[in-house]
Amino acid sequence: MGVVVRSPKEPAWEAGGAAKAGRPPGDLLTDPHSYHLVGISFFILGLGTLLPWNFFITAIPYFQGRLAGANSTTKTLGTNHTSPADTFNFNNWVTLLSQLPLLLFTLLNSFLYQCIPETVRILGSLLIILLLFILTAVLVKVDMSPGPFFSITMASVWFINSFGAVLQGSLFGQLGTMPSTYSTLFLSGQGLAGIFAALAMLMSMASGVDAQTSALGYFITPCVGILMSIVCYLSLPHLKFARYYLAKKPSQAQRQELETKAELLQSDEKNEIPNSPQKAALPLDLDPEKEPEMEPEEPQKPGTPSVFIVFRKIWRTALCLVLVFAVTLSVFPAITAMVTSSTGPGKWSQFFNPICCFLLFNVMDCLGRSLTSYFLWPDEDSRLLPLLVCLRVLFVPLFMLCHVPERSRLPILFPQDAYFVTFMLLFAVSNGYLVSLTMCLAPRSGGGGGSAEGPGIGRWATL
Structure with missing residues (x-):
């Protein structure tokens, strides 16, 4: 009997976090499915928050290839195209336009929570990031000169990381009401985002299809991940365990x-x-x-x-x-x-x-x-x-x-x-x-x- 109750019970308050808010009612302790589903949801949400950044930096060779010439989408997805003639400094701009909005919008998020509901911030950020990644995937099939392609890509990087900062800040605030076990799962999902992006790149390169189709499949992958994050977030209010803590x-x-x-x-x-x-x-x-x-x-x-x-x-x-x-x-x-x-x-x-x-x-x-x-x-x-x-x-x-x-x-x-x-x-x-x-x-x-x-x-x- 003790073994059955221990699984959902131990992480719920002994780890800290929402422990101080009081013990959950008995029906939650005997419902391990709700407990584990909440954990899986936060793990996938953690994965989804860092997928955009990791998929962009892992695909640097693809972007460098596109910037090397208008028809360079036919080149190999994973091949480096860096040269002294590269006037775009793509690597440096990606790093700058990723970290700067993260800092600015993390600070701005301290004010946004007062006037924008949490659900709007989280779902809105996920949907905008999804739309921007769909745009990135569509551009794989569109022939463009390097200049406009660079401008559109940099704008996407800026907005993806801006809304990513709002998303992370809002989710961290929500995790503050949950047991610390869920913070660990969320951070574990973030840690695996980079591995997931690198493996997706390797699978795209090893698929044997042409580089353009390979790149298209690569950028569709994070779209699926973000869709899963949206589904997981929408499922939280329907799970007793999450509803108990989020309501407090x-x-x-x-x-x-x-x-x-x-x-x-x-x-x-x-x-x-x-x-x-x-x-x-x-x-x-x-x-x-x-x-x-x-x-x-x-x-x-x-x-x-x-x-x-x-x-x-x-x-x-x-x-x-x-x-x-x-x-x-x-x-x-x-x-x-x-x-x-x-x-x-x-x-x-x-x-x-x-x-x-x-x-x-x-x-x-x-x-x-x-x-x-x-x-x-x-x-x-x-x-x-x-x-x-x-x-x-x-x-x-x-x-x-x-x-x-x-x-x-x-x-x-x-x-x-x-x-x-x-x-x-x-x-x-x-x-x-x-x-x-x-x-x-x-x-x-x-x-x-x-x-x-x-x-x-x-x-x-x-x-």
Whole structure:
């Protein structure tokens, strides 16, 4: 009997998250199907949020081929077409127009939630991303000159990542009301998005059809993934387990805010922080059975000071997180996608970049993230953490000196494929491990481990 109830029960509140909101009623605990369906839905939603970015960067050789000439869709899907004559700087523009809207619209999402309903934000973003990917797939069959094609593609990249930021922010807010098990499943889905995109590219290349049909099939794949995400999101209100937690959102958010402020204030007193703007509010009654007594404006006033207090405590780990992503995005994919095999023309040369750049990076990145499930080293107070983060800067010159034959300004010091594979393996594992490590350490250094805002600041810093 205990075995039957344990499966849905254990992750529901022992992991944290919505645990503090109270235990679910007994009928939910004996309904494992609802519990698992909610988990699958959030996993697919996580996969769908990062599919657009990963499918665009994995298809860089295709876009470079289209920009090399009006009829270049007949060229091989996975072949690099980078040359000194490329005046578009496609890799650099894709990286810039992907990360900039992510940052801007993540900040904007803090204001959108007040005036746009959550369902509209999530479903609207998914539908617009779907339409933009359908446009990208249609353009495979349309002959265009490089200039207009580049402009349309860059506009698509900008809007896809803009709505992707709104989508991720809204889903993370929804996950805040669920047990932390679902956050783990959501992040796991995001981690597998890159692997999924790389495998889709390899399958398209190995299909044996012409490059144009292969590219069309490749871009239709994320459309299917986004459609599945829409279906999963629409199914959540019909699942008892999800309905129970999502319905408690307003009261739970208010209670978590009070708990966060109490922990921060207690930590301030221990550290004797002068002039704390919240010391007058120390007597907080956190009894879940009672309604907190406060003025109508009270819930909004303490928000900003508490965020800065948390940030002051986690600034070291937040800075490490920013540096990890800064190094990663400075070379991947802008530089790594230009590296080619030194073996010369052939099958391996055709598959080298999708396998050794994109697939290897995403697999090793997932492996690095999973290592934090077994150990967390070094801790947040150790000087080794910033040292390890800074050492990753060495990957920038290492990748720049790998085999890029069309380049004339820098020498090729690491021509063999083994050098690039070794660098990529260490680069990806260190990225995954250090990102996951700093995300785990941020709440601990933020005071009390139960702070709901510490992880949010850390997640914002990653963008």
